[in-house]
Amino acid sequence: MIQAVLKGKSLGYEWKEDILTSTVFGILKYIRPDMLLIPFIESAFLYNEQKTSLWEALFLEGIDMRCYREVEYVFWAWNQKYGEPDLVQIFRNHIHGIDDLLLIIEAKFKSDKSGTDEKDQLARYFEAINDDIGNFSDSSVSNFKGIKGYIIYLTEAKSNLEMEGSNKIIQKKYPGIGGKIFQLRWHQLTETIEKMYPFYTVYEKAMADDLIMYMDKLGLRHFFGISLPDNSLISTLSLKHPIFYNYKNKKQTYFDELEDVEISLKKSIFYKEENL
Amino acid sequence: MSDIQKGNQITLVFKYIQQVCEECKQLIFKIDSLLAPELSNLYGNRITSEVSANLQTAKRWIIQAIFRTYENEKDGLVNKGITITFWDKDLEQPIITAGKIVYNDISKRNHWDLWNVWFSWNNNLKTDDYKADGTIYSFQFDECPYIKEAKAFSLPLINIKDDKVLMESIIKPLIEL
Numbered sequence: 001m002i003q004a005v006l007k008g009k010s011l012g013y014e015w016k017e018d019i020l021t022s023t024v025f026g027i028l029k030y031i032r033p034d035m036l037l038i039p040f041i042e043s044a045f046l047y048n049e050q051k052t053s054l055w056e057a058l059f060l061e062g063i064d065m066r067c068y069r070e071v072e073y074v075f076w077a078w079n080q081k082y083g084e085p086d087l088v089q090i091f092r093n094h095i096h097g098i099d100d101l102l103l104i105i106e107a108k109f110k111s112d113k114s115g116t117d118e119k120d121q122l123a124r125y126f127e128a129i130n131d132d133i134g135n136f137s138d139s140s141v142s143n144f145k146g147i148k149g150y151i152i153y154l155t156e157a158k159s160n161l162e163m164e165g166s167n168k169i170i171q172k173k174y175p176g177i178g179g180k181i182f183q184l185r186w187h188q189l190t191e192t193i194e195k196m197y198p199f200y201t202v203y204e205k206a207m208a209d210d211l212i213m214y215m216d217k218l219g220l221r222h223f224f225g226i227s228l229p230d231n232s233l234i235s236t237l238s239l240k241h242p243i244f245y246n247y248k249n250k251k252q253t254y255f256d257e258l259e260d261v262e263i264s265l266k267k268s269i270f271y272k273e274e275n276l
Numbered sequence: 277m278s279d280i281q282k283g284n285q286i287t288l289v290f291k292y293i294q295q296v297c298e299e300c301k302q303l304i305f306k307i308d309s310l311l312a313p314e315l316s317n318l319y320g321n322r323i324t325s326e327v328s329a330n331l332q333t334a335k336r337w338i339i340q341a342i343f344r345t346y347e348n349e350k351d352g353l354v355n356k357g358i359t360i361t362f363w364d365k366d367l368e369q370p371i372i373t374a375g376k377i378v379y380n381d382i383s384k385r386n387h388w389d390l391w392n393v394w395f396s397w398n399n400n401l402k403t404d405d406y407k408a409d410g411t412i413y414s415f416q417f418d419e420c421p422y423i424k425e426a427k428a429f430s431l432p433l434i435n436i437k438d439d440k441v442l443m444e445s446i447i448k449p450l451i452e453l
Contacts, residue, residue, distance in 0.1 A: 015309075015313045130450075217305055223438060224437070225434065226434055229292055
């Protein structure tokens, strides 16, 4: 899909969130988890005063995702009553024997959260994994025993209001449960790649390069404005004798100032003047 | 300053131009994304024309402006667009122009229509305080009958400092045009 998007052959499907989710996480599967997936999703955060990251929240529970030896990706696991989260990730086989960990990732691109109040999408998924996990179509999910309840809401823009609504519903139904829905934004992926890039193998670099171009093409990268010339360039551009042009036709360029030019510039070298 | 240092300044200037082009690419992708899926771009990866590879037209070796034109399937006679102009006669700094063009005859549509509207048709404006400050101007030009009317506004390119400014000062007004 990436090549089709880059070459303009994707017929508008590039704006579909399922295609985006599948393309991005389909590649993440083949890169060592501690090199991209984990630092990416760990950077998800809560909209509280401290902006608590998922890494911090898990750390307080004694969980380090890097200690799991395996990660399983279950795309669009189906639960008849509560619906279909985009991705369930199951972290297994912890090196110190800690329970497996299940995360839900709900991704959005051009659309908002589906449903409000009783039909709130994120609240429904929370209920699904806590009260009805046995009814997921995929056995990896339905047979899961371990730590669960964390939801990552992966979006393009800030979604604090949507998440606040979902949290209220969850807290109403499950008093005492707080801060389980974490915000992750697509642009954090490229930022993570840029941070981790020096540690990649040749193959991982090739995949990371493709991912960066893909995210770039979809506009899922922060724009920080146009760089202004740095000091050395400003001094170059403000030289008394500019480099590239004749200032007010006075023939005062950098090249005119060179001392060791052997050719006189006073005479025409390569052409004849019209009146000759 | 040594000759190498002097020469290095030339390299610095070219690298800087390259950097600006790279960032404009990112800006255009961002605009594509913010306008999608309602508006889709017309010319694929084509972003400019008339950059010269000819020895005799050296001034045109460097890019002067880029364009991006968007169409909406529901309204075939209306296009929206963006241009970024890096240099031009009397232009003090690079500007980004956004606008809407309503066509009478879309078969005569040209890559540079929006650019021409802003840079060539402004003489027809009755107001003297024509500025690249986000003010929206309306244009009509009897000598260009294939365009019925146009609306456009411009801002200095360096004003677009981040996603939020882009959304507030370019995307929202462009969508509302």
